[in-house]
Amino acid sequence: MAQKPTQKPDKPAGQEHDEQEFVRFESLLKRVLRVPKAEVDKLRKRDK
Numbered sequence: 001m002a003q004k005p006t007q008k009p010d011k012p013a014g015q016e017h018d019e020q021e022f023v024r025f026e027s028l029l030k031r032v033l034r035v036p037k038a039e040v041d042k043l044r045k046r047d048k
Contacts, residue, residue: 026040
């Protein structure tokens, strides 16, 4: 059920569940890939 996306999902921003999903994805990145928080913040900014 849990997929590892290889690229940024092309979902339109502003949907209710998107932020929650991103937070889950963010913690997954930190746990699994050990992505630095700065990188995650860059992704978040680019996403909005």
